[in-house]
Amino acid sequence: MTDHDPYGRAIRDHHEGEREAPLRDVDGAEVREHPIERFYFGEFDPETTPDGEWLVERLDGPLVDLGAGAGQHALYFQRRVETVALEVSDHLVETMRDRGVADARRGDMFSLRETFERDRFRSALAHGTQLGLAGSMRGVSEFLGDLAHVTTPDATAVVDAYDPTRENASDLLGYRPDPTPGLAHRTYHCEYEGDVGPTLQFRLFSPDRLREAAVGTGWTVAEIVHSGGGADPHYRAALRKR
Template identity: 65%
Template sequence: MTDPFGRAVADHYRGRRDQPLIVRDGDETREHPIEAFYFEPFDPESEAGRWLASWVRGPLLDAGAGTGRHALVFQERVETVAVDVSDSLVGVMADRGVEDARAIDMFSLREAFTRDRFGSALVVGTQAALAGSMAGLRRFLGNLAFVTDADATAVVDGYDPEHATASELLGYRDDPTPGLTHRVFHFAYEGAVSETLYFRLFSPDRLREATIGTGWTVEEVRRGDETTAHYRAALSKR
């Protein structure tokens, strides 16, 4: 499978990228930022960093870890396993010093790990929306519950469809269902085009609905910047 996103990020890391990573939806295109999104160091002493750290206990699963921004910090505190579906990104993580970086699809956690393996999980980067539906999101949360212990916590990112700026996201699709919408796009790099990525965006209330029956409860929702649709939700099994 082609991986233009992972290759572009890896080429950027190794200083050999001379073409942009493009996000495309039909005729609409945007250059995808790489340095700021994936290589700006995570600051655990910032307000947002302290909040995130307060929900982390070991062992930690960093699901969809990308370049390992968070894993690099948290592995100094607790056992951390960083997973990503992209072999290219796993290679970058390992080269950057992530001690346990694995090529694993975060939607196949039951097959990859034993029950109660982790004390907490990070799903930072809105990739949970790739579950594709409310049923898919509930299934993912159930799998995440399977691989975490009875006192586990998790942090999940999302884009809120009910926020005024949500429609500005490239690939946004209107949906009459309250708290839900669609987003569709693909990546292009050096002539290679990714498979079309389909996201089912969910509001915090819809996330709460999806947790029913999974063992998780949404404990807190944090919006660092009220001018964007992005939010971060802390979940608990306590």
């Protein structure tokens, strides 16, 4: 099993009905209980999920689901197209397999060239703002370049992120401002049953900064959809090959 993985272990325990303690996201004195059931075990239904139909219309197969969590999206898409679900946590890979994900694999979304061959996928999904774990805008550009390598010339992708220019961005747990327009950071760690996970360092970037990061990678940002009202920082970006 993955060592030192309270995040993945808590989700797996929840799936098995054995979780008695909360999974907590912690930034100093600020603590938030992680909403495991809502985030990972609700069924993805395009007709009832916000932006669900928009998402389905922009993805095709073969599809790679990057940072697939407990397989919420993979379970839906594998009924329609070939779907590979990638997760860095062994606990989450086992959870996905238990839940019926046909092709759940352990792997790092930031090591795509080492994991898959060129032109392997027609579409990619990175849902959960984990693209921010690239750590820097250079890291985002490198990820997009690697994603271009493992996808076909006519590929599409959907990623999501937090826009630090939105009014409520500073309410995010672990938010750190940045003097550069359109950029910020987010830092926190997870705790479960006394086990403290590694510090997570997210880069937050506006849609304009994402467009800049895509230059030279083979991708262009085709659409931006903000999930909530004008103050909500969460957004989805539809990408397509140039």
